[in-house]
Amino acid sequence: LVKPRYTEVKPDSVGRIVHSACLGCNVRCGIRVNVVQRGGMEVVERISGNPYHVYNRYVSKEKQSRRYEPLPYNTPITEGLKYSGTLCARGEDGIHYLYDPYRIIVPLKRAGPRGSGKFKPITWEQLINEVVNGGVIEETGERLPGLKELFAYGILSEAGFDANAVLSEMKKDVDAIMEIAKDDTKSYGELTEAINNFKAKWSAKLGEKGLKLEDILIDPDRPDLGTKANQLVYMRGRGQGHADYFYQRWTYAFGSVNWLRHTSSCQLGYYAGNKIWSGYHDVQADPIGAKLLLMVGAQMGRLHPGATGQGLIVERAAEGELKVYYVNPTAPRTTANGNIVWVPIRPGTDAAFAMALLRVMFERGYYDAEFLSYANTDAARKAGYPLNTNASWLVIWEGDRKGEFLKGEDIGLGSDNPVVYAGSFVTNDSVEKAEIFFDGYVETKEGKRRVKSALQILKEECFSRSVEEWCEICGVDVAVIYEIAEEIRKAMPNCGTIVHRGAGMHTNGEYNVWALRCIDMLIGNIHRKGGLMTRASHTNYNKELYYVDKSKFGEPVRWGPPIDRHKVAYEDSLEYWMKKKRGENPYPAKRPWYPLTPEESYTEMFAGIAEEYPYPIKALIMYYANPVLSANFGVKFIEVLKDTSKLPLFIAITTSINETFLYADYIVPDTMYLETGTMGINYLYATSASVTLAEYWRSPAVMPMTQLVGTCPNGHPKYASMWEFLIDIALKLKMPGYGKGAVKGVGAYDGQKFDLYCAWEYIMYVFANAAMDAKKRGLIPETVSDEEVDFVEKNYPIARFKDIVPNEWRYVAYGLARGGVFTRYEDSFDERGYSKRKPWTDTVYFWSEKLAKARNSVTGEKFYGGPKYLPPATYAPLGTERRFYGTPLREIYPESQYPFLVVPPGSPLFTKHRSMFYYWLKQVMPENFAVINPEDAEKLGIESGDVIKIVTPTGELEVVAAVEPTVVKGTIAIPVGMGRWADSAVKKPAYFRLNDGSVAALVSELPDGASLPSDAVNPVKQLDETKKRILFTKSDRRYYDDLGIDSWRFSGVTPNVVACVDTSLDNWPLLSWIGAAQVYFFIPAKVEKTGKRKKFEMPNVWW
């Protein structure tokens, strides 16, 4: 018998421990990173949960079940290390993200036509120089503009002007022009004269130092569009503090209004809906104190508090402490001993479900009439409530002003407060309580008008259909509606809704969200235990001592609408008023404007660039994003990315070259979250474990594997990353806020100045701000023990930069040791169960005058100002109708032709397309499939393993079928997160075909394979051989030693490529009407058999 050689797989050392935060998804859980030595190199060996973090919750041998609480924050770190916390698989598998062979480590420049996939390495100096001054693609001869041409502030300074004096005066002049534009008494002639005067004045002034007005403004004839700096767009995909504040500050330092985020593809419909009724975009039910939760369109393990934090919901349910109704087209992942109940629903009909339930609640009196009747905030607060509703406020229900609140002045009460009925018509501030149900007539200055209370309008809307009719629309069982209503009666007010993308990311998403939130308002659960809460507060991390806030640091004066027209009304634009004054119909606008959306939109950014509306764009810097794949029908964006006339300069900051960045001119290699990545501090999303203050602190676990590109004047190393790229651009352009003494001291450091030459300086200021504020709040002690400081100095790479904040370092170390600052749930509520946080708003709304006055930019019709069920539809009617919403999608794509709807559900596993490197998950779910209900499958003769063709209005998709009773009839679920084709290497996709000829041509032009120089990519090569084999066991060596194609990286499909477009808006990806949210969950489809079969790689269907 010969004993074969046995290979030891253990590391060479026990190693270091760093408490930091995860970015596997956006939830921001705490992590404990164990870094060891392997083959003479530091390697991240293990990532587990941080027991101090409110999401991870501590666990020990004695505390194995009911893992509900984190360690007390003041637990000494040496004691804390004896405990651990929970963590989801993606968090643990951050190791495969860090050690991703496809990671870029040096700067690259395009070396062929856009999209050719050809890149060549360049030096950091060349990158910075060409981005600032312009460059030439040597292979094609194309000239690329430099950012210098757009930096209006710099152009003015260089000419010898006081740039901000010029810009602020110019802005004042523009404001004056807008005053004239909006003044009905002023004519078109007077307006054009004002513009001409402006041009003459500034041409003369600028001419004194050799400048022309067009050197500064995008369009001198349209000065309202702002300076040329606006022609630079900064768009980020996944964002997290402190990176978010850092590049927002950078964009403002450049002078551009176009600091944009990916939110349309995130949860913008949910945000925009919440913003309307509650004044705040992120509101959810407290899962810790609730006895009952309605999870509507909220995937288990998907939304905040994430796969880790949601474990608490599952465990509480399994222990019988919580009942959950899971309203979703797909089944929950456990019934938790019968306490998680599946309520199957038809996609896009969530408001109908809400209306059915609200109707029963009205009928049976399951609402808090006392709370609802308070007519103003003071009265409600005096009675012990945190805020009031506008249930009793009267809405004018006829005439031109239909939808507006009846104001005191309308009935001669000399006040612009809303009027209520309390025996007589009075303003809401003059009584404590008023009638919540009122429908009647009132004598106004304009005549007799019918008025209704806000709650009356909702009630009538609910009663406009029977429960059976509502259920007919949404497909929910009538008996279940009554069952839920009874459960609400038993649990109220300790119950609430958790609403997310499944409800919000529809054309009617904002109305869905609002309708569902009326359930919460009725039961009066706002701002209390088990009810709706927003986010916890955080420390003063931007301006306690070192002023690193995003604005007011001397940045250029800026104005103008953003390219995606978010937060701006068309009716406030010069374009609108010029048309009006010329006697033209201002509608339709070229593209919609979105005054009521809180955040930005992928589709509208690209449409804006393509249509040059409201103005042309010259440069796009995109960070950590992949809209081509992650937006519904994002493939359309390739048209824009490929077009150098519409987009002359495209810079990508990224860890790998994805489907979008394949078209970039320059690739800036970025670090990931275990290196510098999104290091820093950020808030947690609603409800932040419902505590009063919670924030994570992320610092590097290991030093970056990207190229070392220099040393800052204060001696700190600079690694290729988003951070150093933006700092070096700023230094070269002499942007305000960067360099010697560019950070002003505040508070105790008032009058002092500090340098900003590298990422470490910025981030240490942030940690110092947070630590000193946390000390002030009594969370970090006055006296920090040596063992806390020693722990951080021995274990944390960031400790080597303690010289930057020597006075605050001890306190910084205390927070770093715990991975953040957290308060406790037990201390979060008063004796009556209301949150000790400051109420986030004064009044929550059953009716919104703001929405009722906003208009559809195509038809000019006013939106309906209250919660309502409306069918999913286009933005504008396709015919000649004039309405605030368009043609129902089921009229355009009838069920007879497209009997199915395809939805892309998320899960704790793959929540997004940035999931392909998670090989510890891929090994269980190497590919995705189309899940079909057995009854549907039987009709079509489909069995699991059959390859089917899913035909949608935009194209077709081939995918293997998995027949399971886990999806509602008529719906096909394709688990999200796969179907990639470009990721530094390119594998031409063969699984879909597109109807749009020009987009199809762009896909067919894709290169195949990889053509990157081997020294420009792959930080994995240098790893210890054994570790490589453990991490990539099933892969060909060429994958992890070179840039070979590995099948798992490009497996599966994404339904996004054949998702819905808006035929009323030039076939751009379909959006919600109010928020401009990407519509993922409404893809009409028919299914055909292909006759092909596919063997699942895994024996079980796993998703």
Place this chain on the structure above:
Amino acid sequence: ENGDRYVYVVDVSKCYGCLSCVAACAAENNVPVGYFRTWVERYAMNGRVAFVPKICNHCDNPSCVHACPVNATYKTEEGLVLIDDEICIGCGACIQACPYGARFRNPVKGTADKCTLCNHRIPERLPACVESCPTSARVYGKMSDKAVKEILSKKNAVVLKAYTGNEPHTYYVSLTGVE
């Protein structure tokens, strides 16, 4: 004989298939990709999904131990079934003999491999899979430990494939209705 030994309890109702345990185990024990010391099976019934986590059952009468020709695999006094990597010749007999499919040949180490209940971590620290679980679907301890007793006394616990005579000591609660 069946004294105070280590046992492992899985609460199926709490598992929601997040795979935290699988990834934690892989990292903790350097399990090669595509091989599993612990895994989670998924069952989809009408209107119900159930995930069933699996590990080595640490049997009292382990067929794998009997099958090993070189006595590389053995049973400890505390009830763990372990493998001595220095002795194992990687012949695969134990892999065939395990009725639960809990063993595999580790292609990196060259030996048979399986769950050790994180023998290198216990009793000071929890097994990686138990520690990481966001829902406490997995609990471990000695028979006499409060955490274990509490679950086993309250809930109807079963073992898998009792008919094999292997006397497994991994218990399942809320398994009823999962086929």
